[in-house]
Amino acid sequence: MLYINCPHCGMRSQNEFSYGGDASIKRPELNKEISDNEWNDFVYNRKSLRGKHLELWQHISGCRQWIKVERDTATHEIFRTFKADEEVAS
Amino acid sequence: MTQNYRVENTGLINRDKKLSFKFNGKKYSGYEGDTLASALLANGVHLIGRSFKYHRPRGFFGAGVDEPYAVVQLFRNGETEPNIKATEQELFEGLEANSVNCWPSVNFDIGAINNFLKIFLPAGFYYKTFMWPKSFWYRIYEPFIRKAAGLGVASTKHDKERYEHKYEYCDLLIAGSGPSGLASAYAAAKNGAKVILAEDKPRFGGSLLTSDVNIGNQSGRDWAEGIVSELKEMSNVVVKNRSQIFGYYDHNMLVMSEKISDHLPKTKKFHPNKKLWYIRAKEVLISSGSIERPIVFGNNDTPGVMLSSAAKEYLKVYGVLVGKNPLVFTNNDSGYETAIEFKKNGIDSLVLDTRKNPESEIINEAKSLGIKIKFSHVVVAAQGYKRVKSADIASISDNKKQLGKIENIKCDCICVSGFWTPTIHLASQSGNKTKFNEDIDAFIPGISKQNETTLGAANGVFSLEETLKTSFQAGNEISKKITKTDKKIPIPNVVEKKSSQHDKFWCVPLPKGKNYKRFLDFQNDVAVSDIEIALREGYRSIEHVKRYTTLGMATDQGKTSNLNGLQLVSEIENKVVPSVGHTTFRPPYTPVSIGAIVGREVGKHSKPTRKSPMHSWHEKNNAVFVDAGVWLRPRYYKKGNENLFEASKREAKNVRSNVGVCDVTTLGKIDIKGPDAAEFLNRVYTNAWLKLPVGKARYGVMLREDGIVMDDGTTTRISENHYHMTTTTAQAANVLSHLEYYLQLVWPELNVNVVSTTEQWAGAAIAGPKSRDLLQKLFPKSDVSKEGLPFMGYMEGDLFGVKARIFRISFSGELAYELNVESDNGNFMWEKIMEVGEEFKIQPYGTEALSTLRIEMGHVAGSELDGRTIPYDNALEGLTSKKKDFIGKRSLQRAAFIAEDRQRVVGVVPLDKKTSIPEGSHLVKDANAPLPNPKLGHISASCWSVEYDNPFSLAILKDGKNMIGKKLFVMSPLKNKIIPVEIVSSHYVDPKGERVRS
Incomplete structure (x- = not known):
């Protein structure tokens, strides 16, 4: 079971969180003309990366904040975690 | 039978407490502190079961967790549990156990015919033979194989035992209480670290219980006892016996199964049977020791052939002789320790050593005690069927290829030692890249991936002095970093006998003209010849060889077989062992009860049960409840002998004609x-x-x-x-x-x-033509008239002193209101509604009537909003704004979503106006079309319309827009029904929505 450093609450076990997918996906702006392909990429297409992956988790059984977690998908190592509004410098 | 094989004055059992038990229906006695295995051996019982494939007689091979054979069916307190290792099961008064894998009895097993057919059961036999004809698999092969192959029999009764889970955090988790575990725990504890020390056996001390050593001028055993009692007194230390750490998971989470009641005749009141510990450790020290590995020779599975360390343990811990005429077969010094222990108890043994001229302190001691030794000698084959009667032995050439003249020697047990295999399972599970150590012919942990350190024999260190030194150091240094305290502990002086180099010898060649089975994996009956076949047939990867032959795949996970299997593959393939590599170690290290894994989350406890504040009122008024998510909701309120159908019809009718009240707190x-x-x-x-x-x-x-x-x-x-x-x-x-x-x-x-x-508000829906009259009486000071509170209006009111929110909204399609009050006032609100509503003939209604009302109104709900439908499908496209953007809007332009014949919700009425339509049925054009009959849609919800008194359903139907008035068929192969139906509008009642606005 992963041990995740919630930036609001501290180290907590994985079973307090729910997974939210790729954190690098940006929702297209509202009311913007957008091509089928672009929308398709946003809704459906995700990379299945091996290695460092920036992903979203929600601390549902804690502070209910969505957070960003930088995790290695192969080794499960967690490098850094960020608040929802924190910029992630690579 | 008396305990003929018990010796006086040796062992840690309690001779004052005699226990009686039954094995295969026969009564025996043992002592408190025995295992089932040691008690049976004390009574001279070696035959414990039959082997998996050939049904050969099998005895005891080990004395603990590594045991491959002695798996029994246990009966305890009226319950039965399969696949218990007799070597781990502690004896209690009244214990009963039976052999598994034999029929009709362990002494006469019909399946043993497989032994004589073994030429037909080589590796891959099942894969090759039972593949065709295909139809034979389910009817003939599979049932036969299942019957022949199963181990124990699981109980089909409800498990009355209770299992608990516990979450724990610590600085250091230490797996194993041998010398390295005790030393590192002691050093860390003295530095103030929070330590958990886990031992799978009932007794602490590991190898110190059986080895002849001195630590700090006392015996190893006494030293261990002193350390353990000191640790138990320390508030920062948790010391647990009967606790197996079986899995090492991500981020230093380890799981431990603690047996709390298995050693007792029955579980104490309010005690669990087992407790599963989830432990998050900052650092893990693995001191899991090592397991002796066998030397492979002919008929090496005969009862009476066992590990020499096991024979020593039975003698030193339990005071039990595994034989009175033992033969010791060894390639290293460990075998001599066993021979010396036999000698101390007056038993002469013969030692066969594969080495030519080894010299060491231990060998000298054996010689001086007068123990007979034959160097450069091997056991070629064990003789005897249900028990070793003799051994064929021979000298062996220096290159270990040629056998000398074979000689038959009488003996009643053969104690084998093929050197030691470090127990690296936990380290490997944590992701450690293990490496092969040529000096000990085994894998040891390499570079750690997580915060784990392996110490002592588990790390390939077999000298006690070095083990203690490194373990005291590791315990001190690792804890120091966490607690910032550095308390130096003097390392006690150690007296132990120095060992000489073991012989890199692991398998005795077959003598000319003999075809003895030489077993590698004792639990799965995998012999040397099976590995040879697999390699001959082209299997190269060790993972493939494993799966083809099932080597190491039994419940003992190959604890005694994996390395010998690897040696064989590397020899045939002419590769070195490290390049063959070992198969992956996976948790659990030992089998874990499913009950322990499930814990308390059984039945109703598998999820929380949520009840509304009005729950007890519903109960008192004969509500029949239904699970709605995690909530319990009244499905209907039973009057007299009513069934679900009659009650829900009555309730729904009353809403349509008078007024009903429904608990909507769960929204x-x-x-x-x-x-x-x-x-x-x-x-x-x-x-x-x-x-x-x-x-x-x-x-x-x-x-x-x-x-x-x-x-x-x-x-x-x-x-x-x-x-x-x-x-x-x-x-x-x-x-x-x-x-x-x-x-x-x-x-x-x-x-x-x-x-x-959700939980702050209690909700009640009052619905029906008389609901406004009722509302006015509930809120005499408020203007709830048509104008005062129009459809979709909201106001706050005073409900006899309680603040209430009043919403004029409707799910039933009738004139209706929803009242919300703070949860604590929920019951008060409900009782007031019932009291005041009496004159309007109010009745409570449950979810079944609620469904009926919404279905005949064509209001979509969960069964239509099923995660596959868009607004159009639910006739909700009028609610999608053209002007503004919203979540998901862009997707609605997808070609499939705007297709002309897009599915849409419709109403369905059976032509005979009588036959109820099963939910989930399919709609088809032609009931007699050949299968697969093209599906046009499905029935999402069904009810009995109280308005028209006939069945009515909602369906999601392809091209639903143009299907109104068409005749189709509903097919339910499950219910074996074909019903001719007519498609109608989904708004079956009050299509213009006049009632809600009235």
Whole structure:
């Protein structure tokens, strides 16, 4: 079971969180003309990366904040975690 | 039978407490402190079961967790448990156990015919033979193989035992209480670290219980006892016996199974049977020791052949002789220790050593005790069927290829030692890259991936002096970093006998003209010849060889067989062992009861049960409950002998003609506040929200980004910046997460807060033509007239002193209101409604009547909003705004979503107006079309229309828009029904919606 450093609450076990997918996906702006392909990429297409992956988790059984977690998908190592509004410098 | 094989004055058992037990129906006795294995051996019982494939007689091979054979069916306190290792099961008064894998009895087993057919059962036999004809698999082969192959029999009764889970955090978790575990725990504990020390056996001390050593001028055993009692006194240390750490998971989470009651005749009151510990450790020290490995020779599975360390343990811990005429077969010094222990108890043994001229302290001691030794000698084959009677032995050439003249020697047991294999399972599970150590012919941990350190024999260190030194050091240094305390502990002096180099010898060649089975994997009956076949047939990867032959795949996970298997593969392939590599170690290290894994989350406890504040009223009024998500809701209120159908019809009719009240507390409720709340709702819902005035409610539909309907409900503007959202019961949690996602990540610039208030409000829906009259009497001071409180209106009122929220919204399609009061007042509200409503013939109604009312009105709900439908499919496209953007809007342009013949909700009525339509049935054009009959749609919800007194269903139907008036067939192969139906509008009752506005 992963041990995740919630930036609001501290180290907590994985079973307090729910997974939210790729954190690098940006929702297209509202009311913007957008091509089928672009929308398709946003809704459906995700990379299945091996290695460092920036992903979203929600601390549902804690502070209910969505957070960003930088995790290695192969080794499960967690490098850094960020608040929802924190910029992630690579 | 008396305990003929028990010796006096040796062992740690309690001779004052005699226990009686039964094995295969026969009565025996043993002592407190025995295992089932040691007690049986004390009575001279070696035959314990039959082997998996050939049904050969099998005895005891080990004395603990590594045991491959002695798996029994246990009976305890009226319950039965399969696959218990007799070497681990502690004896208790009245224990009963039976052999498994034999029929009709362990002494005469019909399956043993396989032994004589063994030429037909080589590796891959099942794969090759039972593949065709294909139809034979289910009917003939599979049932036969299952019957022949099973180990124990699981009980089909409900397990009455209780199992618990515990979460724990510590600085150091130490696996194993041998010399390295005790030394490192002691050093860490003295530095003030929070330590958990786990030992799988009942006794602490590991190898110190059986080895002849001195630590700090006392015996190893006494030293261990002293350390353990000191540790037990320390408040920062948890010391646990009977506790097996079986899995090493991510981020230093380890799981331990603690046996609390298995050693007792029955579980004590209020005690669990087992406790599963989830331990998050900052550092893990693995001191799991090593397991002796066998030397492979002919018939090496005969009862009476066992590990020499096991023979020593039975003698030193249990005071039991595994034989009175033992033969010791060794390639290293360990065998001599066993021979010396026999000698000390007056038993002469013969030692066969594969080495030519080894010299060491231990060998000298054996010589001086007068123990007979034959160097450069091997056991070629064991003789005897149900018990070793003699051994064929021979000298062996220096290159270990040629056998000398074979000689038969009488003996009643053969104690084998092929050197030691470090127990690296936990290290490997943690991701450690193990490496092969040529000096000991085994793998040891290499570079750690997580915070884990392996010490002592588990790390390939077999000298006690070095083990203690490194373990005291490791315990001190690792804890020092955590506690910032450095308390140096003097390392005690050690007296042990020095060993000489072991012989790199592991398998005795077959003598000319003999075809003895030489077993590698004793539990799965994998012999040397099976590995040879696999390699001959082209299997190269050790993982493939493993699966083809099943080597190491039994419940003992190859603890005694893996390395010998690897040696064989590397020899045939002419490769070195490290390049063959070992198969992956996976948790659990030993079998774990399913009950322990499940813990307390059984039956009703598998999830929380949520009850509304009016629950006890429902109970008192004969409600029959139904699970709605995690809530319990009244399905109907039973009157007299009514069944579900009659009761729900009565309740629904009463709503249509008078007034009914329904508990709607379970609806999800979300409080939304902030200056941007209207803008936020406008983005979340498909319809327009910016112009909703204060004191008004609106029905809204929300989508996922892929255009599929996520949820629906009403949201009311309580005040300028304050909204009250309702969701369906099932989606409440998902909708809250969804809103939080957009507020926190997508549009953080919106100043809005959301919080769940589901449990803060109790809700009651009052519905029916007389509901306004009732409402007026409940709120005499409020104007609830048609004008005062119009459809979709909201007001606050005073319900006999209790503050209430009044919403004029309707799910039933009737004139209806929903009342909310704070949860504590829920029951008060409900009783007032019932009291005041009496004159209007009020009746409570449950979810079944609620469904009937909404279905015949054509209101969509969960069964239509099933995660596959878009607004159009639910006839909700009128609610999708053309002017503004919202979540999921762009997806609605997808070609499939705008197709001319897109599916749509319709009503379905059987032509005979009598036959009820099963939910989930398919709609087809032609009932007699060849299969697979093209499906046009499915029945999503069915009811008995109380308005028209005939069955009515909703369906999602392809091209539903153009199907009204068409005749189709409903097919339910499950219910074996074909029903001719007519497609009608989904709005079966009051299609213009006049009643809700009345």
